[in-house]
Amino acid sequence: MIYYLYKKSFKKDIYYFYLYYLRFRIKNVKNAYDIINIFKNINFYFRNISSDTLSNIIIDCIKTYPLYNHELQKFSTLQQQFDMNLGIENYATFIFWICVIKSIEETQKLLN
Numbered sequence: 001m002i003y004y005l006y007k008k009s010f011k012k013d014i015y016y017f018y019l020y021y022l023r024f025r026i027k028n029v030k031n032a033y034d035i036i037n038i039f040k041n042i043n044f045y046f047r048n049i050s051s052d053t054l055s056n057i058i059i060d061c062i063k064t065y066p067l068y069n070h071e072l073q074k075f076s077t078l079q080q081q082f083d084m085n086l087g088i089e090n091y092a093t094f095i096f097w098i099c100v101i102k103s104i105e106e107t108q109k110l111l112n
Helices: 002-027 032-045 051-064 069-081 088-111
Strands: none
Touching (some): 002 051, 032 051, 032 088
């Protein structure tokens, strides 16, 4: 029983350390290809994940380590830049921007 609790706690610690690493990567995003590389990194650690699971990981990261205002502006600009394009850049920036909005909504619900 103690081993199971230790193992569960250890996995949780590793997950939060991974979220901290993702937050570092998010802070250094300069273009849409950096977001694509973040998604590829998540896919490397969590094999064959769906868009829903990918979104949940990004939302957990942003809720745990919130974005600054200048980062919000940067991601909004990136999403607007690739909004009417068809391709992976549009998908990546849209999914990331939706995750940012959802994390803000969930944080506001917790504060109220």
